[in-house]
Amino acid sequence: MLESQDQPVGIVTGIAGPLWLTVELTGVAGHAGSVPMPLRRDALTGAAEVITGFHQAVKEAGGSAVGTVGNL
Structure with missing residues (x-):
């Protein structure tokens, strides 16, 4: 697509590798x-x-590592 529009073509040097985890924590209710x-x-x-x-x-x-907690 970029080439057909005479746009510069970038070179990929890395990709995102998302990892989704679900963690369940259980507590005890107390007044x-x-x-x-x-x-x-x-x-x-x-x-x-x-x-x-x-x-x-x-x-x-370090590096390009990123992480977030999206839901609680």
Whole structure:
């Protein structure tokens, strides 16, 4: 298509290789006032730790690596 329009042709030096993962975290519901902090198992708190760890791992990978958490 580019050649037929007399446009410059680019040379591919890399491609995107998307990888989609689904992770399920399960917590335990507890009333905000009656469950002491050491006994809580909040799934969202765990998810925040996983997302932060993932973000850090992608940054440390360097190069052209990118990552995102699109849904929660």
